[in-house]
Amino acid sequence: MNLSTIIGNEKMARVESRPVGRKAAYWTVTIILAFSITLSGIGQLMRYGGNVDLVTGIGFPLYVTSILGTWKLLAVIAILMPGFPRLKEWAYSGLFFLMTGAALSHAYANDYGDGGFHVILPLFYAALGIASWALRPNSRRL
Secondary structure, eight states, X not given: OOHHHHHHHHHHHHHHHHHHXXXXXXXXXXXXXXXXXXXXXXHHHHTOTTHHHHHHTTTOOTTHHHHXXXXXXXXXXXXXXXXXXXXXXXXHHHHHHHXXXXXXXXXXXXXOOGGGHHHHHHHHHHHHHHHHHHHOOGGGOO
């Protein structure tokens, strides 16, 4: 055994040990994101709780809840299902624009909610989406 083989094996051992933590972080963040967005999407489709007031209070028509709820559920399905890396890219970008658009819509309408909740929560979801996208395994990348 020569020195280059030993060094090569050490590098491989380090590279192989990193993805376990990264994979766990990916799935933790992605499950939190998927669960949150799924609940939000279902709430919008059912017009449950404050979803009606949240949307109409900033001047959007009520039918927007059906569109947003559907997009959210489709994005979650695309992100969680195996394969289709290009579709996943679109789903991640769609969620990012959806969440940042929600935060900006509330901010421009001066509808910050208690403690800025109507702006902070969508930005938190956008950050979860970015983290999930950045941590995704190679099998889920283009």
